[in-house]
Amino acid sequence: MGWWGAWRGNAEKEREYDEGWNTFIEVRKAQMEWERAYLMFDEALGQDQIDYAIYILEAAERKYQIHLKHAKSLGLNWKQL
DSSP: OOHHHHHHHHHHHHHHHHHHHHHHHHHHHHHHHHHHHEEEEEEEEOHHHHHHHHHHHHHHHHHHHHHHHHHHHHOOTTTOO
């Protein structure tokens, strides 16, 4: 295997770590976006604001679900997130 194989192995581990870390960041950003959308819905006044807040909340929930699904596919668990 030699030094090249060891270096390549370390590079792959680093890439996996980076992907896990980036996924963690995306999950947290999506969670915060969902929380903001929930607050927007909670403070909405009038039918138009309520409709818009529902639209934003549903989109934020879906985005959060997508990022959680990706984290799960990488084998990350809630303790890592």
